[in-house]
Amino acid sequence: MASKTKNAQFDAKKTLDTVEQQFETLQILNEEGEIVNEAAMPSLSDEQLQELMRRMVYTRILDQRSISLNRQGRLGFYAPTAGQEASQLASQYALEKEDFILPGYRDVPQIIWHGLPLYQAFLWSRGHFEGMNVPEGVNVLHPQIIIGAQYVQTAGVALGMQKRGQKSVAITYTGDGGTSQGDFYEGINFAGAFKSPAIFVIQNNQFAISTPREKQTAAKTLAQKAVAAGIPGVVVDGMDPLAVYKATRDARERAVNGEGPTLIETITYRYGPHTMAGDDPTRYRTKDLDNEWEKKDPLVRFRKFLENKGLWSEEQETEVIEQAKEDIKEAIKKADAAPKQKVTDLMSIMFDDMPDYLKEQYEVYKAKESK
Amino acid sequence: MAQMTMIQAITDALRTELRNDPNVLIFGEDVGVNGGVFRATEGLQAEFGEDRVFDTPLAESGIGGLAIGLALQGYRPVPEIQFFGFVFEVMDSIAGQMARMRYRSGGRYTSPVTIRSPFGGGVHTPDMHADSLEGLMAQTPGVKVVIPSTPYDAKGLLISSIRDNDTVIFLEHMKLYRSFRQEVPEEEYTIPLGKADVKREGNDVTIVTYGAMVHESLKAAEELEKEGHSAEVIDLRTVWPIDIETIIASVEKTGRVIVVQEAQKQAGVAAQIVAEINDRAILSLEAPVLRVAAPDTVFPFPQAEAVWLPNYKDVIETAKKVLSF
Numbered sequence: 001m002a003s004k005t006k007n008a009q010f011d012a013k014k015t016l017d018t019v020e021q022q023f024e025t026l027q028i029l030n031e032e033g034e035i036v037n038e039a040a041m042p043s044l045s046d047e048q049l050q051e052l053m054r055r056m057v058y059t060r061i062l063d064q065r066s067i068s069l070n071r072q073g074r075l076g077f078y079a080p081t082a083g084q085e086a087s088q089l090a091s092q093y094a095l096e097k098e099d100f101i102l103p104g105y106r107d108v109p110q111i112i113w114h115g116l117p118l119y120q121a122f123l124w125s126r127g128h129f130e131g132m133n134v135p136e137g138v139n140v141l142h143p144q145i146i147i148g149a150q151y152v153q154t155a156g157v158a159l160g161m162q163k164r165g166q167k168s169v170a171i172t173y174t175g176d177g178g179t180s181q182g183d184f185y186e187g188i189n190f191a192g193a194f195k196s197p198a199i200f201v202i203q204n205n206q207f208a209i210s211t212p213r214e215k216q217t218a219a220k221t222l223a224q225k226a227v228a229a230g231i232p233g234v235v236v237d238g239m240d241p242l243a244v245y246k247a248t249r250d251a252r253e254r255a256v257n258g259e260g261p262t263l264i265e266t267i268t269y270r271y272g273p274h275t276m277a278g279d280d281p282t283r284y285r286t287k288d289l290d291n292e293w294e295k296k297d298p299l300v301r302f303r304k305f306l307e308n309k310g311l312w313s314e315e316q317e318t319e320v321i322e323q324a325k326e327d328i329k330e331a332i333k334k335a336d337a338a339p340k341q342k343v344t345d346l347m348s349i350m351f352d353d354m355p356d357y358l359k360e361q362y363e364v365y366k367a368k369e370s371k
Numbered sequence: 372m373a374q375m376t377m378i379q380a381i382t383d384a385l386r387t388e389l390r391n392d393p394n395v396l397i398f399g400e401d402v403g404v405n406g407g408v409f410r411a412t413e414g415l416q417a418e419f420g421e422d423r424v425f426d427t428p429l430a431e432s433g434i435g436g437l438a439i440g441l442a443l444q445g446y447r448p449v450p451e452i453q454f455f456g457f458v459f460e461v462m463d464s465i466a467g468q469m470a471r472m473r474y475r476s477g478g479r480y481t482s483p484v485t486i487r488s489p490f491g492g493g494v495h496t497p498d499m500h501a502d503s504l505e506g507l508m509a510q511t512p513g514v515k516v517v518i519p520s521t522p523y524d525a526k527g528l529l530i531s532s533i534r535d536n537d538t539v540i541f542l543e544h545m546k547l548y549r550s551f552r553q554e555v556p557e558e559e560y561t562i563p564l565g566k567a568d569v570k571r572e573g574n575d576v577t578i579v580t581y582g583a584m585v586h587e588s589l590k591a592a593e594e595l596e597k598e599g600h601s602a603e604v605i606d607l608r609t610v611w612p613i614d615i616e617t618i619i620a621s622v623e624k625t626g627r628v629i630v631v632q633e634a635q636k637q638a639g640v641a642a643q644i645v646a647e648i649n650d651r652a653i654l655s656l657e658a659p660v661l662r663v664a665a666p667d668t669v670f671p672f673p674q675a676e677a678v679w680l681p682n683y684k685d686v687i688e689t690a691k692k693v694l695s696f
Contacts, residue, residue, distance in 0.1 A: 152433050
């Protein structure tokens with residue numbers, strides 16, 4: 001008996017394989033724009049499908065224009081979004097107005113479509129305090145720079161909604177690299193322990209700056225990290241707007257019905273650099289890899305899908321592009337018109353009730369500013 | 372009026388605010404049914420329910436995030452960090468996040484969070500329980516840092532902290548939890564944040580201090596009195612922002628000052644106070660402003676506390692140096 005126990009081996013491979021099998025990738029539209037999973041097809045009207053396409057095209061243009069405005073020095077910090085339109089916009093499209101978004105630094109498009117005026121997004125990029133003075137009734141937070149912090153905060157927002165008895169959810173986003181953070185695990189684990197209405201999205205765009213996803217973890221999927229929190233995890237084709245919409249909508253349904261949080265991994269790609277602050281993807285990515293992912297472009301497949309249904313035309317697309325360019329021009333103009341920040345402004349947004357030491361410094365700067 | 376220990380006064384303040392404001396939520400590790408590791412939240416869950424007073428998983432960073440998120444939904448969170456040595460796990464949520472919420476959002480969102488946490492030496496706790504880390508917090512724009520030294524102050528300051536619309540770090544010295552009783556009014560009252568308290572009036576030397584060192588300073592003042600020196604003891608009560616006005620008024624009267632803290636000399640807030648006095652009252656000074664502080668080592672192994680922690684003898688010695696300068 002003793003010798004038998006000694007030789008018996010725990011079947012590690014079986015354990016890993018069994019777990020991995022639970023996390024197959026959900027896809028509805030293939031690269032050719034064909035429905036490959038009719039059963040999972042979300043119920044969206046023709047108008048809704050067109051609106052989703054409109055937002056994706058608009059956001060692609062926003063990315064192109066933002067990169068060029070950044071190069072002209074007319075924008076500051078900017079993290080490119082091209083390639084992630086399905087992942088970002090179809091997930092936001094599955095939300096309701098009362099849902100609260102806690103974005104990462106790349107997730108500006110989601111909060112724009114949730115109601116943040118474009119010129120404010122530009123002010124945020126430039127570094128102006130009015131940028132994230134979010135209008136009343138728009139339920140979004142500023143893009144989070146500390147990777148993972150938005151996850152623990154989401155657990156708190158979701159618990160707040162639950163305590164208030166609201167039928168709404170808190171949704172947050174991080175990248176593949178972000179899943180290595182402690183706050184990532186703590187966030188999903190807290191939401192699980194409190195059974196709170198949260199949706200945690202991992203946008204796996206394959207790289208965290210120059211570090212490939214394989215160097216973050218030996219786990220075969222990132223969605224399976226949900227197992228550690230005891231919550232459901234789903235892998236979706238992040239280049240497929242219908243799959244992303246479906247997964248988010250289902251997670252929302254579960255959440256508002258009191259069944260707790262969900263972790264969604266979208267498999268996606270960023271066509272551009274990590275940020276516009278000097279990152280050069282040719283140092284760590286091959287042309288072949290870029291080409292492979294360009295074939296998966298969410299706009300290409302969704303365009304084909306809609307054209308086959310007679311719901312999209314070149315004229316419609318041109319109209320969206322022109323509209324986007326026009327809006328962007330207006331927004332930049334409005335951002336230009338924002339008053340320059342003064343030190344006294346920064347002091348006045350520190351506390352509700354300004355402490356004496358700040359009042360003293362306020363007077364000093366007020367005198368300087370009036371010269 | 373009732374005779375209360377500091378821990379009872381804290382529980383009383385928490386009960387008062389749970390009653391007054393339905394948005395007040397208390398949470399942390401073992402603060403619910405257990406009533407807290409020091410009984411600070413004893414009976415509160417039984418009285419107000421699990422919806423108001425609840426336990427969390429064991430993760431300080433998660434607790435910080437939870438507080439921020441709940442505040443975004445209109446709650447007034449009063450989380451607990453079991454021992455302040457564990458603050459390193461939640462430094463981002465405090466210094467990187469809640470302290471900056473109002474500023475980052477141009478005033479749109481706030482973090483009216485009061486973080487309660489025990490600290491302080493003299494009770495032979497294990498590693499990382501007793502460290503005085505208020506200096507880290509005092510260097511964080513966007514927060515206030517409160518350290519009471521008496522039951523009366525603890526209650527009034529905690530009620531004010533909870534009602535404050537910005538983040539307050541409320542540090543409770545473990546040695547003071549049950550070391551003495553004091554008359555504490557049963558009804559609610561507040562003590563303004565940022566206001567020091569002259570615990571003993573004197574004319575020859577000013578002793579500026581806070582936390583457990585208030586009592587060491589009062590003891591030292593009694594001894595000094597026997598030798599004919601009259602010491603004024605100022606209890607800061609809020610270590611950030613500092614009540615400069617009260618300090619300077621005293622310095623202008625006595626002309627001599629020492630600053631007494633339990634933290635290491637390179638930590639705490641003593642250096643900040645010395646700098647303010649030099650900036651504002653150098654012409655009143657008869658002697659340099661000296662500091663009583665712990666040696667610049669890691670907090671001592673429990674058996675070495677007695678030789679390491681500053682006490683009334685150090686206060687007397689330093690006061691005499693200043694008096695005979």
